[in-house]
Amino acid sequence: MKTDKLLGLISSITLLSFMLNAQAGVDPQSLIKVTQENNAECVEFYTYKNALYCTNEPTSGSSVVDPKIKDYETQTIIFDDRPWQAVWGKKTDEITTVEYIPAGNNINQWHELVTSQFIPGIQNTITPKQYMDFAIKQLKDAGFQPIINVINDTPQQVIFEFRIFSPENFKQNELQIVKRGNDGLYIIHYVIKEADMGKLNREKWINNMQKSQIHKIAQQN
Numbered sequence: 001m002k003t004d005k006l007l008g009l010i011s012s013i014t015l016l017s018f019m020l021n022a023q024a025g026v027d028p029q030s031l032i033k034v035t036q037e038n039n040a041e042c043v044e045f046y047t048y049k050n051a052l053y054c055t056n057e058p059t060s061g062s063s064v065v066d067p068k069i070k071d072y073e074t075q076t077i078i079f080d081d082r083p084w085q086a087v088w089g090k091k092t093d094e095i096t097t098v099e100y101i102p103a104g105n106n107i108n109q110w111h112e113l114v115t116s117q118f119i120p121g122i123q124n125t126i127t128p129k130q131y132m133d134f135a136i137k138q139l140k141d142a143g144f145q146p147i148i149n150v151i152n153d154t155p156q157q158v159i160f161e162f163r164i165f166s167p168e169n170f171k172q173n174e175l176q177i178v179k180r181g182n183d184g185l186y187i188i189h190y191v192i193k194e195a196d197m198g199k200l201n202r203e204k205w206i207n208n209m210q211k212s213q214i215h216k217i218a219q220q221n
Contacts, residue, residue: 031083046103048083073098074118074215075186078208084114095119112192120184128158128178131185135176136162144170151206156180159206165195173197177209186214 031046031053046053069089074096083103090097100114101107126134132150139146139162146162153160157179164172174191190205197205 046083046085072096075116076213078211115189117187118184123180123184128180131178132158132160171195175205181214
């Protein structure tokens with residue numbers, strides 16, 4: 001099993017060091033819908049009402065995000081009714097990662113985080129369930145005592161949840177969906193820094209994850 005590709009890449013717990021500061025606040029009415037014509041002029045990108053928007057100048061107090069970040073995304077993610085900003089991304093041969101926070105939040109003090117990941121070439125070696133089992137093992141090996149809830153488990157995808165109650169600085173509730181595409185595994189994380197995200201929030205994000213799709217070029221078999 002090619003678990004070396006997964007080390008340090010599974011849980012948002014391992015993604016707590018970030019590079020950018022987000023903006024102080026964003027008025028959705030000020031956002032520009034991205035088209036081929038205005039693409040090159042965009043400096044900050046947001047997902048709002050399931051479409052890509054941007055601003056053509058930095059918002060107050062923000063750090064400019066690399067415009068290439070929008071090209072890293074391998075999935076069409078369904079968010080909630082708030083604008084979400086892509087604040088960090090990295091693409092390598094081993095993994096592609098894009099991270100989002102609600103517009104107006106500070107990435108260094110985030111409370112909610114959505115992470116999209118694509119791990120190429122392992123779809124015939126590691127199943128979604130094996131990925132889930134490895135993620136849970138990593139948490140336990142790190143000394144955490146997560147409460148696990150497996151929501152959906154099929155050969156093509158798994159949805160699972162874990163809750164961490166202590167230590168206080170790692171308290172969080174996370175949902176993950178892992179999908180098998182024809183060229184790799186696709187993962188979406190939703191995490192909130194609370195021990196229990198609540199029934200309504202949980203149902204909302206499970207529904208959002210299930211509606212999110214792999215880009216057509218990499219559809220599931």
